[in-house]
Amino acid sequence: MHCMNADLSDLLRLLQNLIRLGTIAEVNGAKARAAWADTHHRMAELGHAARRQHAHLVDAHRGSRR
Structure with missing residues (x-):
């Protein structure tokens, strides 16, 4: 296979x-x-998933500071 x-x-x-x-x-x-x-539907799903992940990380960070 050739290099790209x-x-x-x-x-x-x-x-x-x-x-x-x-x-x-x-x-x-x-x-x-x-x-x-x-695509529009999937992008919306990705946005929701990203917001849930962000909220989870924020909650975890807040819990670690207590």
Whole structure:
């Protein structure tokens, strides 16, 4: 396998993240089908999860200072 330059590596990582998040539903050759409604819902879920994690960390930090 050949080495990938940094730009191609970054593009591949971004594409994989978009597929994982559901922004891109599928890739078939040079064509990609978008899934915008699912993306909005998944991004909202990620936001809720991040807020819950942050609240948990804040509570843990407050408890450790008592």
